[in-house]
Amino acid sequence: MRVLALDNFITGSPNNLKGLQGNPDFEFRQADVNHGIFIGDEVRYVLHFASPASPPQYDSNPIHTLKVGTLGTMNMLGLARAKNATFLLASTSEVYGDPLVHPQPETYWGNVNPIGPRGCYDEAKRCAEAFAMAYHRTHDVDTRIIRIFNTHGPRMQVSDGRAVPNFMAQAIRGEPLTVYGDGSQTRSLCYVSDLVRGVLAVLERGDDQPINLGNPHEVTVRELAETIIRLAGSKSTIDHRDLPVDDPKQRRPDISRAEKLVDWRPEVGLDDGLGRTLEYFRSVL
Ligand code: UDP
Numbered sequence: 001m002r003v004l005a006l007d008n009f010i011t012g013s014p015n016n017l018k019g020l021q022g023n024p025d026f027e028f029r030q031a032d033v034n035h036g037i038f039i040g041d042e043v044r045y046v047l048h049f050a051s052p053a054s055p056p057q058y059d060s061n062p063i064h065t066l067k068v069g070t071l072g073t074m075n076m077l078g079l080a081r082a083k084n085a086t087f088l089l090a091s092t093s094e095v096y097g098d099p100l101v102h103p104q105p106e107t108y109w110g111n112v113n114p115i116g117p118r119g120c121y122d123e124a125k126r127c128a129e130a131f132a133m134a135y136h137r138t139h140d141v142d143t144r145i146i147r148i149f150n151t152h153g154p155r156m157q158v159s160d161g162r163a164v165p166n167f168m169a170q171a172i173r174g175e176p177l178t179v180y181g182d183g184s185q186t187r188s189l190c191y192v193s194d195l196v197r198g199v200l201a202v203l204e205r206g207d208d209q210p211i212n213l214g215n216p217h218e219v220t221v222r223e224l225a226e227t228i229i230r231l232a233g234s235k236s237t238i239d240h241r242d243l244p245v246d247d248p249k250q251r252r253p254d255i256s257r258a259e260k261l262v263d264w265r266p267e268v269g270l271d272d273g274l275g276r277t278l279e280y281f282r283s284v285l
Helices: 014-020 055-060 062-083 119-139 163-173 192-205 221-232 256-262 270-284
Strands: 003-007 026-030 045-048 086-092 143-148 177-180 186-188 211-213 218-220 238-241
Touching: 014 026, 045 062, 045 192, 055 062, 055 119, 062 086, 062 119, 086 119, 086 192, 119 143, 143 192, 163 177, 163 221, 163 270, 177 221, 186 221, 192 211, 192 256, 211 256, 218 221, 221 238, 221 270
Parallel strands: 003 026, 045 086, 086 143, 143 211, 177 238
Antiparallel strands: 186 218
8 A cells, every 4th residue: 555645844854754765655745734635546545643732832833723623624534535535533632621521431522621722722623523523424434533642652853842752851861850730630641553553443443433542551740750760760850830721630541442343452551662762762862
């Protein structure tokens, strides 16, 4: 199968494509899906992952983030419809907002502040889900919606701004780790290879209903910082900073639907995954 990748590099980097250079089954075009795209060939799958995904990045590109979730999604659904392709939307645990139900099953409708700093991302992804369902119901497009929980792995940007890249860069440099708030808020971290397996499983064997993909192993942000300091063998200390507005207090996926429907569950443990990501950050810092 041949792959055509599109990116406008608003948050990504051409460096991440180096390993694919010269691969005859891979083609790249620098493009913005918000402007639509013409493809002459047949298309079997459209995987729509385009969007800034880190809170500081979508906070500094709110209009672009809203556009790519809405107009970009509509354009990619239009492409899938025209090509009779299967469409997969990379949605997010952020559709649950600051969740009042824990852990989060797909049936939970969420607790999102539409006008807060995270609203541009959360509401764009919620609109993207509504678009996918509308194209499915109206035009019978074969659609998938995955809700991706916190994920990490090699090739994240050092300047990404999320907890894992920040903590790793800080631990490697011997700087204090910036824990926002008291660090009692929780996240559940999935290693990227597990996520990729899940994406492919849902693409091949999923249905049109949303499906959570993430690792249910939940830790506090403070525990995460301490684990990274330990794995890095670092002498860094922890420095508390203000908690960002609307920062979700807890997050853990209920993955029973993924287990039942596509027989998927994560296999890489927290220390193992963080160790692999740390190796990458060491290689670039
Ligand atoms: N966080 C932190 N220090 C950082 C970056 C993030 O304490 O340098 C916290 C953030 O406030 C949140 C958690 O880590 O509670 C995860 O943040 P991230 O940006 O990775 O993703 P989110 O789950 O908030 O989308």
